[in-house]
Amino acid sequence: xxxxxxxxxxxxxxxxxxxxxxxxxxxxxxxxxxxxxxxxxxxxxxxxxxxxxxxxxxxxxxxxxxxxxxxxxxxxxxxxxxxxxxxxxxxxxxxxxxxxxxxxxxxxxxxxxxxxxxxxxxxxxxxxxxxxxxxxxxxxxxxxxxxxxxxxxxxxxxxxxxxxxxxxxxxxxxxxxxxxxxxxxxxxxxxxxxxxxxxxxxxxxxxxxxxxxxxxxxxxxxxxxxxxxxxxxxxxxxxxxxxxxxxxxxxxxxxxxxxxxxxxxxxxxxxxxxxxxxxxxxxxxxxxxxxxxxx
Numbered sequence: 001x002x003x004x005x006x007x008x009x010x011x012x013x014x015x016x017x018x019x020x021x022x023x024x025x026x027x028x029x030x031x032x033x034x035x036x037x038x039x040x041x042x043x044x045x046x047x048x049x050x051x052x053x054x055x056x057x058x059x060x061x062x063x064x065x066x067x068x069x070x071x072x073x074x075x076x077x078x079x080x081x082x083x084x085x086x087x088x089x090x091x092x093x094x095x096x097x098x099x100x101x102x103x104x105x106x107x108x109x110x111x112x113x114x115x116x117x118x119x120x121x122x123x124x125x126x127x128x129x130x131x132x133x134x135x136x137x138x139x140x141x142x143x144x145x146x147x148x149x150x151x152x153x154x155x156x157x158x159x160x161x162x163x164x165x166x167x168x169x170x171x172x173x174x175x176x177x178x179x180x181x182x183x184x185x186x187x188x189x190x191x192x193x194x195x196x197x198x199x200x201x202x203x204x205x206x207x208x209x210x211x212x213x214x215x216x217x218x219x220x221x222x223x224x225x226x227x228x229x230x231x232x233x234x235x236x237x238x239x240x241x242x243x244x245x246x247x248x249x250x251x252x253x254x255x256x257x258x259x260x261x262x263x264x265x266x267x268x269x270x271x272x273x274x275x276x277x278x279x280x281x282x283x284x285x286x287x288x289x290x291x292x293x294x295x
Contacts, residue, residue, distance in 0.1 A: 007101050007120070010040050010044045010122075013037055013040060014037055014041075014193075014194075015193045017033050017034065017037050018194075020033060021132055022269065034126070038052060038126065041122050046098070046100065046101065047097055047098050047099065047122060047123075049097070051095070051096065055130075058127060059134075061086065062083060062134035062135075063134060064079075065079045065134070066135075083131075084202075084207060084210075087128075087206070088236055090123050090124055090126075091128075093124065098123040100120060101119065101120050103120055104186075105117050107183075110177050110287065110288075112175070112291060112292055113177070113287045113289070113291065113292055120190060120194065124198045125193075125194045125198050127198070128201040135205060135206055145267060145269060149265045149270060152264055153261060153273050156261045156270075157261075157273065157278070160254065160277070161281045164253060164254055164257075164278060165282070171294075172291060173247075173291060174286040174288075175287050175291055177285070177286055177288075180284065181283070188280070191280075196272045199233065199275070200258060200262070200272045200275055201268065203229050203232060203233045203255065204258060204268065205268050208225055208226060211224070211229060212225045222263065225259075227259075229259055230252050230253070230254075230259055231255070232255075233252065233255035234252030234253075257278075258274055258275050259271070
């Protein structure tokens with residue numbers, strides 16, 4: 001599949017920025033890279049001055065929350081809720097000023113699948129990068145993933161794939177449909193570095209982490225924050241697409257697995273890898289995104 005350099009270049013640099021988040025630990029260097037990335041996307045015409053203003057204000061809000069912590073619980077709570085709310089607006093493409101290019105437009109990967117479209121989303125991804133930097137995730141777990149962590153991640157991924165695919169097959173949401181589509185490489189980069197990264201930063205790295213801190217203070221079971229963040233993941237971000245209640249239920253259950261991977265390992269990379277493994281299996285072995293009959 002061919003994409004023009006005009007579209008491809010700013011998103012290749014965005015992909016490089018996201019990879020660098022897990023390699024470079026110097027926050028000031030990463031912030032310079034992010035500022036340059038915003039300038040590049042603006043120059044390329046995928047964001048207008050209003051979009052730049054939205055990004056800068058959100059960045060400023062996150063930085064103020066981090067640099068000037070307050071001892072007043074009510075102000076701290078309001079600040080956190082405002083950051084999460086704005087991040088959700090970015091994630092749902094409700095912030096003005098962005099022109100995310102549609103690179104796949106209503107194609108059928110197989111005769112029995114529903115139509116599939118794909119955008120390269122700068123709004124959602126750039127907001128996740130800002131959250132990643134401001135929340136301190138960039139400073140956590142600076143060592144490479146251990147063999148034990150990789151085995152735990154693999155085990156959760158296998159369990160998630162088996163459970164979700166069996167359930168989806170049972171309700172007729174998908175059927176067995178192996179393939180290697182022409183869009184694979186574009187889809188894989190977008191899904192891993194933009195979709196999975198952005199969603200796991202927000203729902204596990206930020207929302208679940210906040211809820212776990214609250215649960216620990218109140219002696220609540222840890223499954224409560226994992227389940228709540230999964231419910232938000234299934235309803236707020238994904239529930240509008242591809243099958244209504246069935247999609248919400250499957251996405252929520254998937255969020256439980258992603259949240260457990262993050263809780264068990266303490267590594268955001270684990271949640272991202274489990275998330276991507278589920279999506280990859282779905283694409284390669286089953287109807288994607290959903291059976292045309294079901295949809």
